[in-house]
Amino acid sequence: MMSFPIPVVAWKPDIGPGSQPLEDEILNTLDVQSDVYTFRPPLTELNAPPEVVAAAMDFLRLLLASxxxxxxxxxxxxxxxxxxxxxxxxxxxxxLLGVGEVSVQTGGDLRAQETAFTGIWRIRGDGVDDVEAGAFPSALRNLALARAFPSAAPVEPPLDLMNAPALYHEIRTLSAQWTAGRAAHVINLSLLPATPDDLAWLDEQLGRISFSILSRGFGNCRITATALPYVWWVQYFNNMEKLILNSVEIIDVPAVALAAVEDYEETTIRLAEWIESLESAL
Structure with missing residues (x-):
């Protein structure tokens, strides 16, 4: 076994445990989000007329069976x-379905709200009033995928920028080549050297369209579609509305907004328990 000598250092009064005053010590921690979404059954008084409650319960049973x-x-x-x-x-x-952690807004009247049961969505718009069970509302996913690649050539960047021109070239190239179903390509801007001017210019060149997603599953995540197909801003904020993670994702829809197969299975169990609880209260 190789020997590993430990050097002996003479004790000095100004180093080591107990050598520094602890008075008024301030512990600095990361500004991470502490709120995590957990399932809570919807709040309801069942005050509607009996025939209305009965019809709503029939729909819940149909949804569960499906x-x-x-x-x-x-x-x-x-x-x-x-x-x-x-x-x-x-x-x-x-x-009876309640309100969950993810909401989707568009520039038109089409919008969606996840219910308290992860993966079950309420979608509303002009002539649309749906309940959908899946990873993400299909109509809104199709709307996001309908973005067209801009025909205009990219503009020349200012000479004083640092990394933004290279980042924009990478993002624009990936957007032009991307196909639906590929794994996400994530650029974590919080870990890259970039000046405020870099980020402002990059934001301006990517553009933003009226399609945004708010996810409260872990803190406050705001997702905004850019003008480039498949390209999204994904930004996390803490309780003080301070940006703690800033990234660009190239993907169909960012994973943080999607329900997974495990959510689907868990929702089936929870919906059954919820129906049983409601039936016992009637």
Missing amino acids: LRATPFSVSQPLRFSLLPLEPAVRDEINE
């Missing part, structure tokens, strides 16, 4: 239109 019978699929989610139902029944379904 979840049990249908494997998780990204490309072929379960979808139910609530338009044939009375508005009061739709409102009761909304209350």
Whole structure:
């Protein structure tokens, strides 16, 4: 066995444990997010008329049976239109499903809100009032994938920039070559040397469209679609609204906004328990 000599150092009063004063000591920690989303059953009083509650419960049972019978699929989610139902029944379904951690907004009237049951979404818009079970609302995913690559040539960057021109060239090239279904390419700008001017110019060149996702699964994650196909800003903020992670992702839809197969399985169990709890309260 190789010997590993430990040098003997003479004791000095100004080094080592106990050598420094502890009074008014300030512990500096990372500005990470401490709030983590955990499942909470929706709050409901079941105050609607009995026939409205009964119709809403029938839909929940139909949804549960469909979840049990249908494997998780990204490309072929379960979808139910609530338009044939009375508005009061739709409102009761909304209350019984609750509100979850992910919301999606667009420049038009099409929008989505994940329910308290991960992977079950409420999608609304002009002539649309759906409940969908899947990784991400398919209509909104298709809208995000419909972005066209800009025909204009890239502009010449200012001479005083540091890394932004190279980053933009990399991102633009990947966007032009990208195809749906590929694994994400992530550029963590928080770990790269970049000046405020770099980031401002990069933001300006990438552009932003009216398509944003807010995920509260772990803290506050804001996802914004850029004008380039498949390119997204993914930014995490702490409780003080301070940016703690700034990245660009090239992907269909960033993974932080998606429900996974494990979520689908867990939601099936929780929805069954929730229906049983509601039935016992009626």
